[in-house]
Amino acid sequence: MSDLLERLRGRGWRVTSQRRVVAEVLDGDHVHLTAEEVHARAAERLPEISRATVYNTLGEMVSLGEVMEVSTDGRAKRYDPNAHQPHQHLVCSACGIIRDVHPSGDPLADLPPAERFGFTVSQVEVTYRGVCASCA
Amino acid sequence: MSDLLERLRGRGWRVTSQRRVVAEVLDGDHVHLTAEEVHARAAERLPEISRATVYNTLGEMVSLGEVMEVSTDGRAKRYDPNAHQPHQHLVCSACGIIRDVHPSGDPLADLPPAERFGFTVSQVEVTYRGVCASCA
DNA sequence: TCTTGACCTGGACTCTGTCCATCGTAGGAT
């Protein structure tokens, strides 16, 4: 049983077979699937599941803070179940593979007050880009 | 005359009225227009300009390194003519306005070797998020 | 077991971006 599904159930989420397979597909580390990929994998176990349901379910998981939305390539958004440990992303420019990474220090602290233009800054997303070992 | 257009001409770019208006629309600081916005503003001066030409022209400017592509919201890409000074972006979560900002230090140095997974890391993009003074 | 409101479905629709056949023109050649 996935931790993700347990946490969602604990929040009073109504558990259906569709939501179950979506949560199960999203279980694991360094998982960064697009909605269509989630749909394809979910459909292996539950062939009738619709695209709309996958989109709705992913959207709800994001709203509940249990899944992070990541867009590293300007194309389809990706969904990252590792939402409870702050992290950033490292992307291979050649093959597109994504790793979760943990920079040292607090990236927010790098933005001086004079560079904040009166904003109340609360969040920072960092995407490192390079070439992975397999593609080098 | 925009500096951007001058630089492009200097690279042997064929200057047409369409490319001229696109370059002029993109002139200035803190400019982050979508392709459709560029098209709309260009069409004020050159009503017959087509969407395809705007997309092609923006793509060429990006390839030449004279304009940066920015995607801060997972929707339309935005085009930033401030490509010659390294910078990051600060986005208002409420109204979506974008400012160019300059963090202190080198963000690349914050990623320890043990967190690089064998990648050759060459680039880093940082998006700060918060609420701007007008929206607070 | 029954009931009901929340959930799921498939298809139409929107938005963003790309492709392509055809037409037009910038700028070098004469």
Place this chain on the structure above:
DNA sequence: ATCCTACGATGGACAGAGTCCAGGTCAAGA
């Protein structure tokens, strides 16, 4: 100044990603 031609522009079809909706289905409490 005019001609040529390869490069650029056009607009309409197409594709990928995501949203919306009317109607059918079902999880879970009574």
